[in-house]
Amino acid sequence: MKPIRLMMPLVVGVMISVTGCSSSDDSEERARLANMGSQQMYDHAKRSMSVGNFGQAATTLSELDSRYPFGPLSNQVQLDLIYSYYKSGKIDETLATIDRFIRLNPNHSDVDYAYYMRGLTNMESDANLFQEMMQIDRSDRDPTKAREAFEDFRRLILQYPDSKYAVDAKKRMMFIKQRLAKYEIAIARFYMRREAYVAAANRGRYVLENYSNTDQVQEALEIMVSSYDLLGLTELKENAMKTLKLNFPDSDFIG
Incomplete structure:
Protein backbone atom coordinates (compact mmCIF):
# COMPACT_ATOMS: atom_id res chain seq x y z
CA MET A 1 0.00 0.00 0.00
CA LYS A 2 2.95 2.33 0.62
CA PRO A 3 3.62 3.15 -3.06
CA ILE A 4 -0.03 4.20 -3.51
CA ARG A 5 0.19 6.62 -0.58
CA LEU A 6 3.27 8.15 -2.08
CA MET A 7 1.70 8.45 -5.52
CA MET A 8 -1.30 10.56 -4.53
CA PRO A 9 0.57 13.68 -3.34
CA LEU A 10 2.86 13.39 -6.35
CA VAL A 11 -0.07 13.32 -8.78
CA VAL A 12 -1.86 16.17 -7.01
CA GLY A 13 1.38 18.18 -7.01
CA VAL A 14 1.78 17.67 -10.74
CA MET A 15 -1.82 18.74 -11.33
CA ILE A 16 -1.36 21.92 -9.28
CA SER A 17 1.84 22.69 -11.18
CA VAL A 18 0.13 22.17 -14.54
CA THR A 19 -2.81 24.36 -13.48
CA GLY A 20 -0.44 27.19 -12.55
CA CYS A 21 1.36 26.96 -15.87
CA SER A 22 -1.94 26.84 -17.74
CA SER A 23 -3.13 30.08 -16.12
CA SER A 24 0.13 31.84 -17.01
CA ASP A 25 0.01 30.51 -20.58
CA ASP A 26 -3.59 31.78 -20.98
CA SER A 27 -2.57 35.31 -19.99
CA GLU A 28 0.37 35.33 -22.39
CA GLU A 29 -1.79 33.94 -25.18
CA ARG A 30 -4.48 36.60 -24.69
CA ALA A 31 -1.82 39.32 -24.82
CA ARG A 32 -0.60 37.98 -28.18
CA LEU A 33 -4.15 38.01 -29.51
CA ALA A 34 -4.81 41.66 -28.66
CA ASN A 35 -3.86 43.03 -32.09
CA MET A 36 -5.08 40.15 -34.26
CA GLY A 37 -8.11 40.26 -36.52
CA SER A 38 -10.70 37.47 -36.62
CA GLN A 39 -9.14 35.51 -39.50
CA GLN A 40 -5.65 35.81 -37.98
CA MET A 41 -6.96 34.56 -34.66
CA TYR A 42 -8.74 31.63 -36.30
CA ASP A 43 -5.66 30.66 -38.33
CA HIS A 44 -3.60 30.86 -35.14
CA ALA A 45 -6.05 28.56 -33.34
CA LYS A 46 -6.02 26.03 -36.20
CA ARG A 47 -2.22 25.93 -36.12
CA SER A 48 -2.36 25.23 -32.38
CA MET A 49 -4.85 22.44 -32.96
CA SER A 50 -2.75 20.92 -35.73
CA VAL A 51 0.22 20.47 -33.38
CA GLY A 52 -1.93 19.20 -30.50
CA ASN A 53 -1.80 22.34 -28.37
CA PHE A 54 -5.51 22.29 -27.59
CA GLY A 55 -5.22 24.40 -24.44
CA GLN A 56 -3.79 27.29 -26.42
CA ALA A 57 -6.30 26.70 -29.21
CA ALA A 58 -9.16 26.85 -26.69
CA THR A 59 -7.86 30.15 -25.31
CA THR A 60 -7.67 31.65 -28.80
CA LEU A 61 -11.05 30.33 -29.91
CA SER A 62 -12.72 31.48 -26.70
CA GLU A 63 -11.33 34.98 -27.21
CA LEU A 64 -12.41 34.94 -30.85
CA ASP A 65 -15.89 33.77 -29.89
CA SER A 66 -16.18 36.58 -27.34
CA ARG A 67 -15.01 39.30 -29.75
CA TYR A 68 -16.93 38.18 -32.83
CA PRO A 69 -19.97 36.16 -31.61
CA PHE A 70 -21.89 36.74 -34.86
CA GLY A 71 -19.05 36.75 -37.37
CA PRO A 72 -18.90 34.57 -40.49
CA LEU A 73 -16.68 32.07 -38.64
CA SER A 74 -18.81 31.92 -35.48
CA ASN A 75 -20.35 28.45 -35.96
CA GLN A 76 -17.06 26.83 -36.95
CA VAL A 77 -15.29 28.60 -34.08
CA GLN A 78 -17.77 27.11 -31.62
CA LEU A 79 -17.38 23.62 -33.09
CA ASP A 80 -13.59 23.87 -32.90
CA LEU A 81 -13.88 25.25 -29.38
CA ILE A 82 -15.96 22.24 -28.34
CA TYR A 83 -13.25 19.89 -29.57
CA SER A 84 -10.40 21.94 -28.08
CA TYR A 85 -12.07 22.10 -24.67
CA TYR A 86 -12.74 18.35 -24.83
CA LYS A 87 -9.14 17.53 -25.74
CA SER A 88 -7.95 19.84 -22.95
CA GLY A 89 -10.01 17.93 -20.40
CA LYS A 90 -12.23 20.93 -19.60
CA ILE A 91 -15.48 19.05 -19.06
CA ASP A 92 -17.70 21.89 -17.81
CA GLU A 93 -16.57 24.28 -20.54
CA THR A 94 -17.11 21.62 -23.20
CA LEU A 95 -20.67 20.88 -22.08
CA ALA A 96 -21.54 24.57 -21.77
CA THR A 97 -20.27 25.28 -25.30
CA ILE A 98 -22.12 22.27 -26.71
CA ASP A 99 -25.39 23.27 -25.08
CA ARG A 100 -25.05 26.82 -26.35
CA PHE A 101 -24.33 25.61 -29.89
CA ILE A 102 -27.36 23.28 -29.88
CA ARG A 103 -29.61 25.98 -28.45
CA LEU A 104 -28.55 28.60 -31.01
CA ASN A 105 -28.20 26.27 -34.01
CA PRO A 106 -30.83 23.51 -33.72
CA ASN A 107 -30.94 23.02 -37.50
CA HIS A 108 -27.23 23.30 -38.23
Missing part, protein backbone atom coordinates in the same frame (compact mmCIF):
# COMPACT_ATOMS: atom_id res chain seq x y z
CA SER A 109 -25.76 20.56 -40.42
CA ASP A 110 -23.26 19.66 -37.68
CA VAL A 111 -25.64 19.53 -34.73
CA ASP A 112 -25.29 15.72 -34.76
CA TYR A 113 -21.60 16.24 -34.05
CA ALA A 114 -22.54 18.40 -31.05
CA TYR A 115 -24.73 15.62 -29.61
CA TYR A 116 -21.97 13.09 -30.26
CA MET A 117 -19.41 15.25 -28.46
CA ARG A 118 -21.83 15.70 -25.59
CA GLY A 119 -21.99 11.92 -25.21
CA LEU A 120 -18.21 11.61 -25.35
CA THR A 121 -17.78 14.37 -22.79
CA ASN A 122 -20.23 12.83 -20.34
CA MET A 123 -18.48 9.46 -20.77
CA GLU A 124 -15.20 11.18 -19.98
CA SER A 125 -16.74 12.79 -16.92
CA ASP A 126 -17.97 9.38 -15.74
CA ALA A 127 -14.43 7.99 -15.82
CA ASN A 128 -12.22 8.38 -12.76
CA LEU A 129 -8.53 9.18 -13.30
CA PHE A 130 -7.29 7.74 -10.03
CA GLN A 131 -9.34 4.56 -10.36
CA GLU A 132 -7.91 3.95 -13.84
CA MET A 133 -4.35 4.67 -12.69
CA MET A 134 -4.61 2.27 -9.76
CA GLN A 135 -6.84 -0.26 -11.54
CA ILE A 136 -9.52 -0.06 -8.85
CA ASP A 137 -12.94 -1.38 -9.81
CA ARG A 138 -15.59 1.02 -8.50
CA SER A 139 -18.69 -0.20 -10.29
CA ASP A 140 -20.77 1.30 -7.48
CA ARG A 141 -19.81 4.91 -8.25
CA ASP A 142 -22.57 7.36 -9.18
CA PRO A 143 -23.71 6.55 -12.76
CA THR A 144 -25.42 9.90 -13.43
CA LYS A 145 -22.94 10.99 -16.11
CA ALA A 146 -23.02 7.55 -17.74
CA ARG A 147 -26.79 7.80 -18.00
CA GLU A 148 -26.51 11.30 -19.48
CA ALA A 149 -24.02 10.01 -22.05
CA PHE A 150 -26.36 7.15 -22.95
CA GLU A 151 -29.20 9.64 -23.45
CA ASP A 152 -26.97 11.87 -25.62
CA PHE A 153 -26.08 8.98 -27.91
CA ARG A 154 -29.68 7.72 -27.97
CA ARG A 155 -30.92 11.16 -29.02
CA LEU A 156 -28.27 11.32 -31.74
CA ILE A 157 -29.33 7.96 -33.17
CA LEU A 158 -33.05 8.72 -33.01
CA GLN A 159 -32.84 12.19 -34.53
CA TYR A 160 -29.96 11.59 -36.95
CA PRO A 161 -29.97 7.86 -37.85
CA ASP A 162 -27.86 8.50 -40.96
CA SER A 163 -25.21 10.49 -39.10
CA LYS A 164 -21.62 9.36 -39.61
CA TYR A 165 -21.36 9.23 -35.82
CA ALA A 166 -24.33 6.86 -35.36
CA VAL A 167 -22.37 3.60 -35.65
CA ASP A 168 -19.82 4.61 -33.03
CA ALA A 169 -22.60 5.98 -30.82
CA LYS A 170 -24.31 2.56 -30.83
CA LYS A 171 -21.07 0.86 -29.78
CA ARG A 172 -20.62 3.34 -26.96
CA MET A 173 -24.20 2.77 -25.81
CA MET A 174 -23.41 -0.93 -25.43
CA PHE A 175 -20.35 -0.07 -23.34
CA ILE A 176 -22.45 2.24 -21.16
CA LYS A 177 -25.08 -0.48 -20.74
CA GLN A 178 -22.37 -2.75 -19.35
CA ARG A 179 -21.32 0.01 -16.97
CA LEU A 180 -24.89 0.59 -15.78
CA ALA A 181 -25.57 -3.14 -15.41
CA LYS A 182 -22.42 -3.53 -13.30
CA TYR A 183 -23.62 -0.67 -11.12
CA GLU A 184 -26.94 -2.44 -10.49
CA ILE A 185 -25.14 -5.67 -9.61
CA ALA A 186 -22.79 -3.83 -7.24
CA ILE A 187 -25.79 -2.34 -5.43
CA ALA A 188 -27.53 -5.73 -5.38
CA ARG A 189 -24.46 -7.26 -3.72
CA PHE A 190 -24.53 -4.46 -1.15
CA TYR A 191 -28.16 -5.27 -0.36
CA MET A 192 -27.30 -8.96 -0.02
CA ARG A 193 -24.62 -8.12 2.55
CA ARG A 194 -27.16 -6.02 4.42
CA GLU A 195 -29.68 -8.88 4.24
CA ALA A 196 -32.07 -6.66 2.29
CA TYR A 197 -33.06 -9.55 0.04
CA VAL A 198 -36.17 -8.00 -1.53
CA ALA A 199 -34.15 -4.98 -2.67
CA ALA A 200 -31.37 -7.27 -3.96
CA ALA A 201 -33.83 -9.38 -5.96
CA ASN A 202 -35.43 -6.26 -7.42
CA ARG A 203 -32.03 -5.01 -8.62
CA GLY A 204 -31.37 -8.37 -10.25
CA ARG A 205 -34.75 -8.28 -11.99
CA TYR A 206 -34.05 -4.72 -13.16
CA VAL A 207 -30.87 -5.95 -14.89
CA LEU A 208 -32.85 -8.69 -16.65
CA GLU A 209 -35.50 -6.24 -17.82
CA ASN A 210 -33.22 -3.41 -18.93
CA TYR A 211 -29.77 -4.87 -19.65
CA SER A 212 -30.52 -8.34 -20.96
CA ASN A 213 -27.80 -8.08 -23.62
CA THR A 214 -24.96 -7.51 -21.12
CA ASP A 215 -22.69 -10.00 -19.40
CA GLN A 216 -24.19 -9.20 -15.98
CA VAL A 217 -27.33 -11.28 -16.56
CA GLN A 218 -25.92 -14.48 -15.07
CA GLU A 219 -25.02 -12.80 -11.79
CA ALA A 220 -28.37 -11.02 -11.74
CA LEU A 221 -30.16 -14.38 -11.96
CA GLU A 222 -27.91 -15.90 -9.30
CA ILE A 223 -28.69 -13.01 -6.95
CA MET A 224 -32.40 -13.50 -7.61
CA VAL A 225 -32.19 -17.25 -6.92
CA SER A 226 -30.28 -16.65 -3.69
CA SER A 227 -32.55 -13.82 -2.54
CA TYR A 228 -35.79 -15.68 -3.22
CA ASP A 229 -34.38 -18.75 -1.46
CA LEU A 230 -33.54 -16.73 1.66
CA LEU A 231 -36.97 -15.09 1.55
CA GLY A 232 -38.68 -18.46 1.27
CA LEU A 233 -40.32 -17.50 -2.05
CA THR A 234 -40.16 -20.94 -3.63
CA GLU A 235 -42.06 -20.27 -6.86
CA LEU A 236 -40.04 -17.15 -7.70
CA LYS A 237 -36.83 -19.01 -6.87
CA GLU A 238 -37.77 -21.91 -9.18
CA ASN A 239 -38.65 -19.54 -12.04
CA ALA A 240 -35.33 -17.73 -11.69
CA MET A 241 -33.51 -21.07 -11.49
CA LYS A 242 -35.19 -22.32 -14.69
CA THR A 243 -34.05 -19.20 -16.53
CA LEU A 244 -30.54 -19.60 -15.10
CA LYS A 245 -30.35 -23.28 -16.17
CA LEU A 246 -31.60 -22.47 -19.65
CA ASN A 247 -29.12 -19.67 -20.30
CA PHE A 248 -26.16 -20.48 -18.05
CA PRO A 249 -26.02 -24.25 -17.53
CA ASP A 250 -22.48 -24.04 -16.10
CA SER A 251 -23.48 -21.75 -13.22
CA ASP A 252 -22.29 -22.90 -9.78
CA PHE A 253 -25.79 -22.16 -8.47
CA ILE A 254 -27.24 -25.07 -10.45
CA GLY A 255 -27.36 -28.32 -8.51
